[in-house]
Amino acid sequence: MRILQLHSDFITYKPVEKELSQAEEVEKTEVHIEEVVVLFTSVEEGDTVEVSQKAINDVRAFLGRLKVNKILIYPFAHLSSNLSKPSEAFSVIKEMENYAKQKNIETYRAPFGWNKQFTISIKGHPLAEQARTYTAQALKSVTQTENASVCKDKKDEETVSDALKAEDNLKSFWHILQVDGLLVPVEEFKFKSNSNLQKFVNYEIKKTRAVTVMPPHVPLMKRLEIADYEHGSDPGNVRWYPKGRMIKSLLEQYITTRVQAYGGMEVETPLMYDFNHPSLASYLNRFPARQYVLKSEDKELFLRFAACFGQFLMAHDAQISYKHLPLKLFELTRYSFRREKSGEVVGLKRLRAFTMPDCHAFCADYEQAKQEFITRFDLCIDVLDNIGLAKDDYEIAMRFTKDFYAEHKEFIASLATKFGKPILAEVWNERFFYFALKWDLNFVDNQGKAAALSTDQIDVENAKRYGITYVDEKGEKQFPLILHCSPSGAIERDIYALLEKAYFEQMAGKAPMLPMWLSPTQVRLIPISDKFLDNVEKIAKQITDKCIRVDIDDSASTLQKKIREAEQEWIPYIIVVGEKEIESGTLSVRIREFKGKQEALTVEQLVSKVSEKIVGKPYKPLPLPMHLSKRPQFYG
């Protein structure tokens, strides 16, 4: 017997039509029940009355903790592929109902054998969602919280006879993977110089945090007019001001170029998918809770939470030969939607709508997958380095089963050696997720909280699930291994990391700034008075012609104030232009990197100085009018 137990604010259901000849007679009226624990129940072959009683006893114990005494038994065939005969199932369900009533539980039951329409609102507390499996052989239950997911769906449970064993398998064993490839239990590792890794480990394992302050990137994203909350939307859907849009666009462009150079074929796939599509229905229909759901005519759709769906459906229909492998599909999703719990949505760190590069590589076998994995590992680290996040700024976690480790020990060790810093390793006794190996790169912020950026995984399940095949040398169809990689993680999260990093630097006494290629204004020209505006415009043109973003502060303010404001905008080069400069042809450039130290440079020298720093990066023109007097103020 499989039960999905959901503590609900309410459920509304309506019998639509009979699906079985044995279906009971009921009226097709809508039923609405509030504050109820709904038990979606599949009766499996061999289930007995005792099994249903055991299930009710367990549920009863839970009701006490939830402080509810109302249940709805909802016959639901879709939890199992090993259903018992309908007649037997119906009698077990009725027994379950009777037994629950005997135990003084307020019991409702949805009709058996009907196709029913339902709407359910599930509470968000940790005990609200529970999945249980019972068998006649071992009247023990396995309980676990479930997640709605295709991309990281937990493996469909096998019938588990020993609860303790299952618990053990779920347990994570934490180690540190040293640079020399040795796996050391985390308790025995001496952190010493690796204080950032220590922070990350604390966050991952102990969930403890050092500081309790407001995330500094939130006021920064507003003050720098990058992004802001949009109260006219849903939490976690933010607005991007011109400067922010430019930064984001540059990052998108850069990452796309890098993935294309690596061999990723850029595609575009739909934002919304049909709940009832055969490849998706079985995984999603059960758990509509965490997706954005929308209705269109008689269709129920959900918004994608990754590019997996579109690319997998595309790969399913494609004719793929072993000669094409590894085959790489890429999409930069704007957006992916995840309806994160409201308490978890923060600034740019965790959003409900985010932009994510997602590259899947379909590989013939482990040999090919491993080779590809290494290429992508290098790609991810290099991409982040170019974005402005170096190895010192993050820590890597690697997650695998002990069997996988035994088979691929050298491979895992080689990744650690390549990285050159100790890695946190999470080891499981048994594979529970769809991947055999996963690494994720984590930025640890000013609150001591970690957020995953880049990631790559070896997926050993979804090819089968989606019916993706290639034809091998012998002409036989084979399921490929699928690597899932986001070379940078969500773009918004990259910006979060850059802002948090800048704040770290400010705390360390440096002038906070963005990488040169992402600075909305790279050079600010300040004419000392209106008399020099014409000259300044000529200089601005010379600089703009070299693809450098330069603007002019022609506002009616004092010189000192203009400098102060330019500094607060984190502008890397600030130049005051007056008679001296015009006469000498040399600019006195205030350099942020050196805390405002001034240096005398010609226009040409300045241009080459900036160009050097942005070589190889995409360019976009100023996102705002060149003259500050023409700019609105978006925030503050």
Place this chain on the structure above:
RNA sequence: GCCUUCGUAGCCUAGCCCGGUGGGGCGUUACCUUGGUAAGGUAAUGGUCGCGGGUCCAAAUCCCGCCGAAGGCUCCA
């Protein structure tokens, strides 16, 4: 989602405990100032005190509900 705290003009904030004309700063606009490297001066402008309900002669202030944010918890495809 839960617990705690918070929500006052475009932004920051005083007032709330102890009910009785909402005060300051930044910004914006105008004028004066045309300057030499992080806040020049004067004035004007700007408020459904988050939204809805209740108590009261009277509510920014007390009570209830909702929305939003932060911190903690939990979770994190």
